[in-house]
Amino acid sequence: xxxxxxxxxxxxxxxxxxxxxxxxxxxxxxxxxxxxxxxxxxxxxxxxxxxxxxxxxxxxxxxxxxxxxxxxxxxxxxxxxxxxxxxxxxxxxxxxxxxxxxxxxxxxxxxxxxxxxxxxxxxxxxxxxxxxxxxxxxxxxxxxxxxxxxxxxxxxxxxxxxxxxxxxxxxxxxxxxxxxxxxxxxxxxxxxxxxxxxxxxxxxxxxxxxxxxxxxxxxxxxxxxxxxxxxxxxxxxxxxxxxxxxxxxxxxxxxxxxxxxxxxxxxxxxxxxxxxxxxxxxxxxxxxxxxxxxxxxxxxxxxxxxxxxxxxxxxxxxxxxxxxxxxxxxxxxxxxxxxxxxxxxxxxxxxxxxxxxxxxxxxxxxxxxxxxxxxxxxxxxxxxxxxxxxxxxxxxxxxxxxxxxxxxxxxxxxxxxxxxxxxxxxxxxxxxxxxxxxxxxxxxxxxxxxxxxxxxxxxxxxxxxxxxxxxxxxxxxxxxxxxxxxxxxxxxxxxxxxxxxxxxxxxxxxxxxxxxxxxxxxxxxxxxxxxxxxx
Amino acid sequence: xxxxxxxxxxxxxxxxxxxxxxxxxxxxxxxxxxxxxxxxxxxxxxxxxxxxxxxxxxxxxxxxxxxxxxxxxxxxxxxxxxxxxxxxxxxxxxxxxxxxxxxxxxxxxxxxxxxxxxxxxxxxxxxxxxxxxxxxxxxxxxxxxxxxxxxxxxxxxxxxxxxxxxxxxxxxxxxxxxxxxxxxxxxxxxxxxxxxxxxxxxxxxxxxxxxxxxxxxxxxxxxxxxxxxxxxxxxxxxxxxxxxxxxxxxxxxxxxxxxxxxxxxxxxxxxxxxxxxxxxxxxxxxxxxxxxxxxxxxxxxxxxxxxxxxxxxxxxxxxxxxxxxxxxxxxxxxxxxxxxxxxxxxxxxxxxxxxxxxxxxxxxxxxxxxxxxxxxxxxxxxxxxxxxxxxxxxxxxxxxxxxxxxxxxxxxxxxxxxxxxxxxxxxxxxxxxxxxxx
Numbered sequence: 001x002x003x004x005x006x007x008x009x010x011x012x013x014x015x016x017x018x019x020x021x022x023x024x025x026x027x028x029x030x031x032x033x034x035x036x037x038x039x040x041x042x043x044x045x046x047x048x049x050x051x052x053x054x055x056x057x058x059x060x061x062x063x064x065x066x067x068x069x070x071x072x073x074x075x076x077x078x079x080x081x082x083x084x085x086x087x088x089x090x091x092x093x094x095x096x097x098x099x100x101x102x103x104x105x106x107x108x109x110x111x112x113x114x115x116x117x118x119x120x121x122x123x124x125x126x127x128x129x130x131x132x133x134x135x136x137x138x139x140x141x142x143x144x145x146x147x148x149x150x151x152x153x154x155x156x157x158x159x160x161x162x163x164x165x166x167x168x169x170x171x172x173x174x175x176x177x178x179x180x181x182x183x184x185x186x187x188x189x190x191x192x193x194x195x196x197x198x199x200x201x202x203x204x205x206x207x208x209x210x211x212x213x214x215x216x217x218x219x220x221x222x223x224x225x226x227x228x229x230x231x232x233x234x235x236x237x238x239x240x241x242x243x244x245x246x247x248x249x250x251x252x253x254x255x256x257x258x259x260x261x262x263x264x265x266x267x268x269x270x271x272x273x274x275x276x277x278x279x280x281x282x283x284x285x286x287x288x289x290x291x292x293x294x295x296x297x298x299x300x301x302x303x304x305x306x307x308x309x310x311x312x313x314x315x316x317x318x319x320x321x322x323x324x325x326x327x328x329x330x331x332x333x334x335x336x337x338x339x340x341x342x343x344x345x346x347x348x349x350x351x352x353x354x355x356x357x358x359x360x361x362x363x364x365x366x367x368x369x370x371x372x373x374x375x376x377x378x379x380x381x382x383x384x385x386x387x388x389x390x391x392x393x394x395x396x397x398x399x400x401x402x403x404x405x406x407x408x409x410x411x412x413x414x415x416x417x418x419x420x421x422x423x424x425x426x427x428x429x430x431x432x433x434x435x436x437x438x439x440x441x442x443x444x445x446x447x448x449x450x451x452x453x454x455x456x457x458x459x460x461x462x463x464x465x466x467x468x469x470x471x472x473x474x475x476x477x478x479x480x481x482x483x484x485x486x487x488x489x490x491x492x493x494x495x496x497x498x499x500x501x502x503x504x505x506x507x508x509x510x511x512x513x514x515x516x517x518x519x520x521x522x523x524x525x526x527x528x529x530x531x532x533x534x535x
Numbered sequence: 536x537x538x539x540x541x542x543x544x545x546x547x548x549x550x551x552x553x554x555x556x557x558x559x560x561x562x563x564x565x566x567x568x569x570x571x572x573x574x575x576x577x578x579x580x581x582x583x584x585x586x587x588x589x590x591x592x593x594x595x596x597x598x599x600x601x602x603x604x605x606x607x608x609x610x611x612x613x614x615x616x617x618x619x620x621x622x623x624x625x626x627x628x629x630x631x632x633x634x635x636x637x638x639x640x641x642x643x644x645x646x647x648x649x650x651x652x653x654x655x656x657x658x659x660x661x662x663x664x665x666x667x668x669x670x671x672x673x674x675x676x677x678x679x680x681x682x683x684x685x686x687x688x689x690x691x692x693x694x695x696x697x698x699x700x701x702x703x704x705x706x707x708x709x710x711x712x713x714x715x716x717x718x719x720x721x722x723x724x725x726x727x728x729x730x731x732x733x734x735x736x737x738x739x740x741x742x743x744x745x746x747x748x749x750x751x752x753x754x755x756x757x758x759x760x761x762x763x764x765x766x767x768x769x770x771x772x773x774x775x776x777x778x779x780x781x782x783x784x785x786x787x788x789x790x791x792x793x794x795x796x797x798x799x800x801x802x803x804x805x806x807x808x809x810x811x812x813x814x815x816x817x818x819x820x821x822x823x824x825x826x827x828x829x830x831x832x833x834x835x836x837x838x839x840x841x842x843x844x845x846x847x848x849x850x851x852x853x854x855x856x857x858x859x860x861x862x863x864x865x866x867x868x869x870x871x872x873x874x875x876x877x878x879x880x881x882x883x884x885x886x887x888x889x890x891x892x893x894x895x896x897x898x899x900x901x902x903x904x905x906x907x908x909x910x911x912x913x914x915x916x917x918x919x920x921x922x923x924x925x926x927x928x929x930x931x932x933x934x935x936x937x938x939x940x941x942x943x944x945x946x947x948x949x950x951x952x953x954x955x956x957x958x959x960x961x962x963x964x965x966x967x968x969x970x971x972x973x
Contacts, residue, residue, distance in 0.1 A: 312580060315679035
């Protein structure tokens with residue numbers, strides 16, 4: 001599947017509603033977690049499991065939702081439970097228990113997991129092959145946040161959003177929705193390899209959507225925030241000049257000025273109403289990181305997931321054009337020489353950053369496409385033997401204690417260009433082009449060849465200069481063709497993260513949060529269509 | 536245990552309401568057992584079963600509301616949950632759009648529950664998977680599929696005397712069959728309330744036939760084509776359109792149903808006069824729960840009649856503002872069709888493209904309901920009433936509003952995604968590029 005920036009009302013809310021104060025309580029302590037885990041590890045072993053892992057998870061969410069001058073909803077949820085995964089008779093088995101606070105409960109879940117594994121073993125064609133993993137003993141990891149968003153009073157959040165909405169209305173918007181999403185995953189992992197890993201993960205996403213209407217023509221236009229969901233605390237909402245990228249409109253790095261962005265958005269929706277409708281044809285595209293993250297996500301992140309390549313997602317998300325035979329040639333040309341794409345589960349501030357993944361593997365960075373050539377995939381412990389490696393890449397994840405962990409996308413990013421190049425210099429070199437900022441409509445086929453993307457803001461470039469705003473723009477391309485048309489990538493000064501809170505995959509579907517970094521990049525001769533219609 | 540009887544559910548709800556000190560209180564009690572089995576590469580990959588029983592209490596003081604939930608049902612836990620909901624309500628900001636709770640309502644009986652589904656066990660699921668994998672293995676094809684069954688109940692009650700109870704079962708099954716050379720792919724999906732009506736082998740055989748028939752696809756130029764959309768292809772576009780029929784968005788000027796100069800297009804003819812879309816929770820083929828989440832009764836509603844927009848759905852607040860009936864949004868729709876089978880429709884087509892399924896559908900322009908997406912898992916060229924050859928997949932950019940104006944013919948409706956939809960023959964359907972995906 002894919003991952004966009006969804007606005008209300010399609011927000012997955014999991015867990016039970018709780019009072020906001022409960023989000024600040026500490027939950028089960030580490031010593032108790034170890035006892036609960038050991039009970040499960042021992043019970044599974046006694047029943048014949050050859051491998052066991054236990055995940056004790058407490059998942060906290062707070063969503064504050066507003067429109068214009070009203071608070072629509074404040075959601076506080078907590079979900080706590082234990083999931084036990086085992087290998088018995090060469091087959092995986094999984095069982096989970098909600099609100100588990102006794103050793104008897106986790107032991108029972110472990111026994112159930114073994115029974116399921118043994119039952120399913122009869123339907124297995126070949127036994128699970130698990131890459132070796134050393135135990136780390138008792139270790140911990142905390143996201144390096146400065147201000148825990150759950151400690152910020154609700155009133156401060158409500159005031160921020162209502163202030164943002166008021167600014168939008170004052171600047172000519174007809175409607176505005178704004179939302180603050182905050183997530184804290186308190187995850188404890190233990191395995192029969194000898195790891196006991198305690199982790200504290202934080203994520204935040206401030207987002208708005210502004211609408212302007214021209215009643216006379218009956219037309220309306222929207223502009224969504226240029227924020228990114230981040231693996232950060234409330235400090236992301238601390239505006240800081242060094243985190244601003246100025247230009248035709250201001251974009252943001254690790255500090256987001258929501259008020260400034262909404263004022264720009266309100267004015268830009270008015271401009272969009274009278275903007276020139278694009279003439280379809282070939283254009284050189286200059287894509288801002290606030291837009292390019294989603295193209296990277298769909299055309300690089302997903303096709304290089306090994307489970308898709310192997311066919312495990314064939315009935316839902318699909319398979320992949322980047323088949324093993326192409327990778328084995330060692331010269332499959334994924335993109336131009338400028339294209340270096342890497343996976344990284346350690347990047348600070350990113351949504352995917354953790355110390356260890358959900359099967360106890362220490363996270364790392366690795367190359368996927370090097371100087372344009374496909375060099376690797378994303379794979380986990382029971383897959384890496386297929387690509388000739390004996391160590392997992394550490395990108396296993398479950399969205400809940402009650403979901404079984406599986407291979408999920410790491411942060412996949414485009415490396416900045418090696419030569420000094422600013423966005424302004426890049427624009428100067430373009431004769432006929434479109435500069436796209438922000439993510440919009442997105443669609444890609446089930447093997448990740450053909451895609452179509454829109455954005456939030458489109459600017460026409462004529463002979464090296466921005467000539468004005470455009471609308472009704474979408475571009476269509478083919479993954480390999482597109483990445484081979486990449487001729488320039490700005491240097492690291494422009495490198496920023498975008499990302500998704502709700503990337504969906506699997507049946508039953510699980511969501512995952514993932515970031516994608518890049519600097520602004522140029523793609524030559526891309527097919528642009530006009531999306532205006534009359535009904 | 537997860538499926539409580541009406542009497543058991545009412546007893547718990549009444550007990551909760553008796554603890555209330557709030558101005559108003561509502562209770563939702565839900566229980567379900569959901570099982571699933573997933574397979575790929577002709578082998579089962581995961582299967583499981585989860586039971587859930589949860590109670591949610593909403594307390595209201597004036598225009599402030601608070602919700603708390605619990606999954607323990609002793610008196611002390613229930614009372615604690617009521618007190619917590621009341622505490623949260625007192626601290627919550629006022630909701631200026633709050634509408635007082637409904638009083639007692641009359642709900643019709645709907646045929647949503649079947650014992651055949653409630654009885655499903657791991658052995659049933661394994662057999663269903665085997666019936667799908669086995670014919671594929673024998674023909675050197677690769678199956679990937681998923682089946683999920685749910686048995687559950689939903690009960691609602693409030694301090695104004697409202698009470699509702701519904702028991703429901705459902706099974707969803709989907710199967711993708713691919714040829715081992717990766718050049719052919721076929722798909723089929725089924726959803727039923729009554730498991731006795733599900734045959735995973737016959738659904739798989741349809742997907743197998745499509746996989747084998749699609750493996751030598753030729754490229755056609757993108758452009759406007761007459762298409763026959765199977766129900767699995769048109770359903771997402773139709774459901775997206777129905778979800779956009781919210782009256783408030785239309786009144787506010789940000790919907791395809793907004794009128795130039797203000798107001799809505801209610802009563803306007805927007806589609807071909809043969810288009811009739813309604814919802815009916817009592818439908819034997821497509822039953823639904825008799826009440827919405829907030830307690831409003833679900834009744835038969837005509838949404839589009841002879842091409843004219845007859846109803847839009849309203850929140851209770853917006854209905855009060857506009858002084859109209861607060862019609863809730865439906866969960867499933869029924870689009871009336873004709874009597875022809877899909878085979879008849881193909882036979883009556885001179886030139887066209889048969890589309891099994893559309894995929895990765897995303898909105899491009901909410902004003903015109905323009906959507907993009909791709910064909911997938913079996914796309915075929917029809918000439919002189921016969922399927923001539925498979926064609927490569929296309930990307931489309933099309934609006935369901937335009938599509939339902941370009942209607943050529945409709946076949947017999949079938950159940951898909953909790954709705955009933957006929958196969959649709961549409962002229963000038965817009966394909967904008969080719970995809971290499973199989």
